[in-house]
Amino acid sequence: MARRLLSCSFLVLTMIFLSGCWDENPIENFGFVIGSALDLGEDHSSETPSVTLTNQFAVPSGFTVPSQGGGGNQQAYKNLSVTGNSVFHMNRDMSKETSLTPIYDHLKLIVVSSELAQQEKMFSSVVDFFLRDHEMRRGIRIVVSESSAKSIFDIVPKYEKTPALYVNSIMKNNTKTIEVIPSVRTAKLHRDLLNKSSFVIPIVKVKGEEIKSEGGAIFNGPNNKMVGKLNAFETKGYNLIKGKINGGVINFQVDDQLMVYEIEDTSSKVKINPENPDQVKIDIKIEISGSVGEMFGHKTLINEDYQKEIKQKIEESIEELIMNVVSKAQQEWKVDIFGFDQKLKSSHSGKWRGMEGDWNAGKQLFTKSVINVSSQVTLEHIGSTDRTKDRGVK
Amino acid sequence: MRWRSFLQRNNTKNNQAENFSIELVKDLNENIKNLENLLGKPDDLVVRKFRVRGTNHRCAIAYIEGLVDTQYIRNQVMSHIQLDEDLNQIPDQKQALFETLYEEIMSATAVKKKKTLDDLSKGILSGSTIFYLDGLAEVFVISSQGWEKRQIQEPVSETLIRGPREGFVENIRTNIVLIRRYIQDPNLRFETHKVGRRSKKNLVVSYVDGVIHPDIVQEVNRRLQTIDMDDAPETGFIEQWIEDSFLSPFPQMMNTERPDKVAASLLQGKVAILLDGTPFVLIAPTTLGNSLQSPEDYYERWTVGSLLRVLRYIAAFIAVFLPAVYVALVSFHPGMIPSDLAFSIAASREGVPFTPFVEALLMSGTMELLREAGARLPKTIGQTIGIVGGLVIGDAAVRAGVVSPIMVIVVALNAIASFSLPAYSIAIAFRIILFGILILSGILGLYGIILGYIMINIHIVNLKSIGVPYSTPYAPTFYRDWMDLFVRLPITVFTKRPKYMKPMDKSSANKGDH
Numbered sequence: 050m051a052r053r054l055l056s057c058s059f060l061v062l063t064m065i066f067l068s069g070c071w072d073e074n075p076i077e078n079f080g081f082v083i084g085s086a087l088d089l090g091e092d093h094s095s096e097t098p099s100v101t102l103t104n105q106f107a108v109p110s111g112f113t114v115p116s117q118g119g120g121g122n123q124q125a126y127k128n129l130s131v132t133g134n135s136v137f138h139m140n141r142d143m144s145k146e147t148s149l150t151p152i153y154d155h156l157k158l159i160v161v162s163s164e165l166a167q168q169e170k171m172f173s174s175v176v177d178f179f180l181r182d183h184e185m186r187r188g189i190r191i192v193v194s195e196s197s198a199k200s201i202f203d204i205v206p207k208y209e210k211t212p213a214l215y216v217n218s219i220m221k222n223n224t225k226t227i228e229v230i231p232s233v234r235t236a237k238l239h240r241d242l243l244n245k246s247s248f249v250i251p252i253v254k255v256k257g258e259e260i261k262s263e264g265g266a267i268f269n270g271p272n273n274k275m276v277g278k279l280n281a282f283e284t285k286g287y288n289l290i291k292g293k294i295n296g297g298v299i300n301f302q303v304d305d306q307l308m309v310y311e312i313e314d315t316s317s318k319v320k321i322n323p324e325n326p327d328q329v330k331i332d333i334k335i336e337i338s339g340s341v342g343e344m345f346g347h348k349t350l351i352n353e354d355y356q357k358e359i360k361q362k363i364e365e366s367i368e369e370l371i372m373n374v375v376s377k378a379q380q381e382w383k384v385d386i387f388g389f390d391q392k393l394k395s396s397h398s399g400k401w402r403g404m405e406g407d408w409n410a411g412k413q414l415f416t417k418s419v420i421n422v423s424s425q426v427t428l429e430h431i432g433s434t435d436r437t438k439d440r441g442v443k
Numbered sequence: 444m445r446w447r448s449f450l451q452r453n454n455t456k457n458n459q460a461e462n463f464s465i466e467l468v469k470d471l472n473e474n475i476k477n478l479e480n481l482l483g484k485p486d487d488l489v490v491r492k493f494r495v496r497g498t499n500h501r502c503a504i505a506y507i508e509g510l511v512d513t514q515y516i517r518n519q520v521m522s523h524i525q526l527d528e529d530l531n532q533i534p535d536q537k538q539a540l541f542e543t544l545y546e547e548i549m550s551a552t553a554v555k556k557k558k559t560l561d562d563l564s565k566g567i568l569s570g571s572t573i574f575y576l577d578g579l580a581e582v583f584v585i586s587s588q589g590w591e592k593r594q595i596q597e598p599v600s601e602t603l604i605r606g607p608r609e610g611f612v613e614n615i616r617t618n619i620v621l622i623r624r625y626i627q628d629p630n631l632r633f634e635t636h637k638v639g640r641r642s643k644k645n646l647v648v649s650y651v652d653g654v655i656h657p658d659i660v661q662e663v664n665r666r667l668q669t670i671d672m673d674d675a676p677e678t679g680f681i682e683q684w685i686e687d688s689f690l691s692p693f694p695q696m697m698n699t700e701r702p703d704k705v706a707a708s709l710l711q712g713k714v715a716i717l718l719d720g721t722p723f724v725l726i727a728p729t730t731l732g733n734s735l736q737s738p739e740d741y742y743e744r745w746t747v748g749s750l751l752r753v754l755r756y757i758a759a760f761i762a763v764f765l766p767a768v769y770v771a772l773v774s775f776h777p778g779m780i781p782s783d784l785a786f787s788i789a790a791s792r793e794g795v796p797f798t799p800f801v802e803a804l805l806m807s808g809t810m811e812l813l814r815e816a817g818a819r820l821p822k823t824i825g826q827t828i829g830i831v832g833g834l835v836i837g838d839a840a841v842r843a844g845v846v847s848p849i850m851v852i853v854v855a856l857n858a859i860a861s862f863s864l865p866a867y868s869i870a871i872a873f874r875i876i877l878f879g880i881l882i883l884s885g886i887l888g889l890y891g892i893i894l895g896y897i898m899i900n901i902h903i904v905n906l907k908s909i910g911v912p913y914s915t916p917y918a919p920t921f922y923r924d925w926m927d928l929f930v931r932l933p934i935t936v937f938t939k940r941p942k943y944m945k946p947m948d949k950s951s952a953n954k955g956d957h
Contacts, residue, residue: 065886072888075799076773076785077792083782109790112783154778155785184778 080149081107083126084213086160086198087175089168090132098168100175102139103130103199105213106147107155112210126211128202136178153184157217159191159235160253162198166266166275173242173273180239187236190220193266193275195254204260212260216253219262227288227297227312228281230265245270246391247384247409249279249287269384271410277382279374286374289367290333290387292317298342301366303359306346310363312339313429319392323400326407329418331389335367338427347438350431363426371422378415385415465560471501471577478505478573481564488567495524498533500540501577510570512589519551520574520585537578544576545583553586565643592617598700598722600867605742610700615645615719618702622649622715625706630654636667638681638718642674645719646681649705655712656945662909663714663727677721687907692875694868695908697726697733704738712946714909728911730943731903732928735759737865740931748931755864756929762861762873766803767884767892769853773799775888791847800885802846806854807881809836811874814858915943 082104090099111125129146131139143151159179166172179185194201206215220232230251241248249265265279265287279287288294292315299310315337322330341350341359348355378386390408393401407414467474475490482488485507492503502524504516524544534540545554557563558581567573570588595617598610611618619633630652638646646667650660666685675681678698686695699705700722705715708726716725735755740748772780773788780788795802813832817825837855840846857877864870876899883891906913916924921942926932935954940946 073774073798073800073885075792076777076780076789077795079777079789081777081782081786081789107786109786109788110793111790112786113790152777155782157782 074150077109078149080147080151081109081155082151082153083107083155083211084158084160084202084216085156085179086162086194086202087136087165088162088198089165097134097174098171099132099134100136100139100165100171101130101132101199102136102143103128103202104140104143104151105202105211106149106151107211126202126213128199130199136175137182140178153182154186156185156189158213158220159189160194160198160201160216161191161250162194162196163252163266163275163278164197166193166268168274170273172268172275176235176238176242179235180242185235187234187239189235190217190232191235191238191250192216192220192232192253192262193250195252200255201253201260204255204258206260207258216260216262219253219260220251223262225296227285227294229262230279230284230287231291231293241270242273244391244394245409246388247386249386252278267378267382267384267386269382269409276384282370283374283377286370286372287386289315289335289337289371290317290319290374292335299363299366299370301362303344303362304346304348306344308341308345308359308362309343310339310359310426311342312337314338319387319389321389321392321397323393323397323404326400326404326414327412327417329393329414331418331420333371333420333422335371335422335424336427337363337367337424338429340429341431347436349435351435356428356431360426360428364424367424367426368422371424372420375420375422379418379420380416383413383416384409389415389418467558467560467563467580467582469578469580471503471575474575474582475503475505477560478563478567481560482567493521493525495533495540495544496527498535498540500533500537503575503577504572505567505575506572506587507567507570510568510590511572511587515551515587515589516572516585520549520572523548523550537576541576541579541581544574549574549583549585551585551587555584555586556581557584558582568643595621601699601701601704601865603701603737603739603742606738607701607703609702611702611717611722611724613720613722615647615717618717618722618724619647619649621702622705622709622717625702626651626709631709634660634664636664636670638667638670639672639674642676644675646675647717649709649715649717650713651709654710654940654946654948655714656947659712659728659909659911660714663716666909667716675718678716678718678723678725681716681718682725687909691902691906692872693731693903693906693913694734694866694872695727695729695906695913697729697866698723698868699726700724701738707738707741710951711941712944728908728944730908730911730913730915732916734866734869735864736927741934745931745933752929752931758860758863759873761857762864762870763876763880764892764896765857765860766807766853766877767880767895768889769850770799770803770881771884771888771892774885779889788847788849791849794844795847796845799850800881802850803854803881803885804878806836806846806850807857807877810854810858911943916941919943 084105086103086105088101088103090101106127106129108123108125108127111123129143131142131146133139133142140151159176161172161175165175176191179189201216202212204212204215206212209215209218223229230249233248233250238248247270248268250268251262252264252266253260253262264281264284266275267277267279268274269276288297294312294315297312299312301308301310315335318334320332320334324330350356378384385408404414409415465477468477471492479488487508488505489508490503490505492501494501504520506516527548534543545556557566563573563582563584566584570590572585572587574583574585592614593612595609595612597608609621611621623631628651632650632652634648636646636648638644648660648663648667663685667681670681670684672680672684682696682698683689688695705724705726709715713726713728716727735752737751740751743751773792777785792799797805813828813836817828820828837851841848841851861870861874864873880892880895883895887894903914904912904918912919915921916928923939924941924943926936927941938952938954939949940951
């Protein structure tokens with residue numbers, strides 16, 4: 050009996066100890082991939098164009114502050130590039146070139162060059178790995194670079210430890226302006242790809258030794274390719290329609306003097322009437338509240354008529370911003386980047402089923418839709434003071 | 444199951460201590476000689492022979508020096524028999540004289556008549572004085588205990604900021620008095636047992652009749668009656684003899700030096716077990732929740748008490764799991780650490796020769812060594828250990844690159860958390876479990892920690908303390924008792940005694956709503 054018990058417990062222990070520790074690998078033996086850049090490769094011989102993958106690895110010792118003086122200003126990152134066809138394969142190839150095991154748990158940023166994004170159907174294929182692999186988080190930020198994606202990773206950032214984290218924090222901290230596209234994470238990208246919706250991804254570009262986020266890359270849902278760019282002006286309109294704004298400024302002219310309106314809160318309501326599929330009616334209603342941020346004139350603002358005039362001017366400039374981007378989307382890019390299709394799908398699913406294939410592609414019903422914009426501006430306050438200068442000489 | 448029968452206790456009473464139920468004889472000298480022979484003619488046995496004043500009646504007293512208050516014997520016994528002028532009607536007849544002495548002359552308060560050598564030896568060894576009268580086979584055993592005692596002092600092992608400063612002492616009589624002063628209730632009971640084949644110590648079970656569930660008293664008494672060992676120098680012996688599971692790492696009885704804690708437990712319907720010769724009193728039954736309570740939780744206002752409770756629960760988890768979780772995260776799941784922290788841990792671990800698991804074992808082991816060394820050394824040298832430990836382990840080891848600085852933080856935090864637990868016995872239990880969990884996490888990662896946690900829980904719900912589930916009031920669940928568990932609600936809310944103790948008298952306070 051005792052022998053049997055002993056042998057049983059021996060077997061159980063063997064089972065635990067032999068299978069145990071198989072995942073054990075101390076943290077310092079890992080190479081943390083914090084950014085991945087995707088460029089179009091040089092080699093165009095095969096059917097699918099080759100891709101160059103540049104991974105940015107964190108070098109942990111560069112992250113710590115040296116405890117005792119000494120100029121230990123070690124670079125906190127290391128870039129490795131591999132060219133090939135499959136992103137997955139290239140990632141595995143990466144292990145050959147580094148002594149550390151690459152892991153992707155801490156991946157923060159994916160940069161896709163606009164050159165690669167403009168290739169037919171390439172975009173979803175190259176990001177497939179980042180959506181499919183089990184090590185990937187769903188919150189990786191994705192951006193499009195104007196120049197090559199690798200060049201973003203070659204910038205030596207001044208305030209951040211690595212270029213990838215630099216871009217990541219630019220994307221995180223751009224809430225006070227409406228001139229940049231809100232950051233896009235892989236979870237949202239995945240949804241848009243599955244829905245075949247068109248979407249906008251923020252663009253970053255190298256400007257001297259800095260990186261700047263400006264405008265967005267427009268992707269056509271059905272054929273999954275970058276079809277155009279939003280400039281700063283159009284981005285404002287885009288953001289106003291999307292309505293996810295809690296900061297930002299609008300410039301306008303009153304009495305030929307510049308005035309700046311600071312947005313504090315917005316809400317946009319989109320009403321769609323698909324009675325006639327060939328002429329879908331879309332009403333965009335925007336409510337904005339904010340305050341006067343700066344003025345060049347010297348009139349008193351404590352005057353209802355004057356305030357009314359100001360409000361009207363703001364409304365005009367907002368409507369202009371929006372109509373500008375809407376008409377460009379309808380005529381130039383011919384894709385619905387505003388998410389009207391999702392609205393249609395959720396509130397008019399019956400109708401939508403009939404026109405699903407023809408919205409962005411086919412008959413291109415989006416370009417034929419009639420879009421109206423109305424805005425309502427509230428002037429919450431005029432700032433801390435009415436006037437900062439005297440009336441001047443009349 | 445051979446091992447089980449091997450470990451099972453032999454319950455048959457097999458008292459090898461000799462029984463001297465020898466009758467006394469009439470001759471005084473013979474009697475004294477018998478006593479001397481029985482005790483082996485010790486140096487400290489004092490025999491004083493004298494005569495009753497104005498008569499020819501020879502008598503003697505015998506006691507053991509040091510155990511007896513000689514002042515008391517002189518004032519209450521000797522002075523009356525030897526010096527009193529008005530001893531006029533002394534009867535001649537021996538038996539009559541004996542009765543007169545008992546009834547009229549001796550003013551000592553606790554006097555018993557005994558007839559056997561056995562009673563006599565028990566009495567003299569426990570500090571009584573024997574009074575012989577020549578020609579009679581009967582003696583007086585006069586209670587005259589008066590040996591050197593420690594004064595009542597502040598308990599060393601359980602200090603409080605606010606609360607009574609009295610602590611139990613080695614003398615069981617003093618300890619009983621301390622409890623009586625807290626609960627002046629006629630239902631407060633003290634049942635005495637004699638423990639130890641050879642030591643014959645007094646063991647007292649104390650409880651409040653009418654509050655406690657009678658089954659608990661019965662069970663405690665039954666278990667105490669099975670005790671059969673030479674000596675029980677400390678209540679720890681009693682605890683280990685009567686506890687429910689000797690394989691469990693958890694202490695199934697609480698020990699305390701504080702009378703206020705004992706009094707509070709008695710009023711909750713528990714028993715206290717006092718043993719002569721030790722200031723530590725056992726409280727049974729005990730639950731896991733009790734182990735994380737401190738008297739101070741009740742003495743401070745309820746917000747403070749609740750905060751301390753919550754803090755203590757967090758500390759308990761840190762004390763058991765922190766190094767294991769660190770090892771699991773660092774060597775199995777680096778993705779679960781926030782990026783910046785992961786990079787800084789990775790940087791701090793660069794060049795460390797050991798795996799995190801070995802490092803944690805090493806440091807926790809060192810911590811145990813330091814703790815043990817500090818506890819055993821005299822107080823004056825003890826502080827040196829702290830300095831040496833702090834410097835050598837904390838600084839030099841990190842500088843030499845033997846351990847990573849984060850590991851030092853983890854182990855230090857773990858040690859501090861385990862010291863912040865109110866009961867030393869539960870803190871030690873947690874440190875034992877810590878090593879088990881650490882090994883599991885070193886082998887299986889977080890999965891192992893969870894397995895370990897489940898195992899601990901299975902064990903706890905199976906464990907009982909004198910028949911009361913150790914995990915109550917979590918499970919079996921008594922929600923009403925939760926108001927004194929993770930938090931401590933205002934005193935005015937506690938109008939009922941804890942339900943899990945099944946007290947006979949359920950109400951303990953009345954806020955005045957009727």
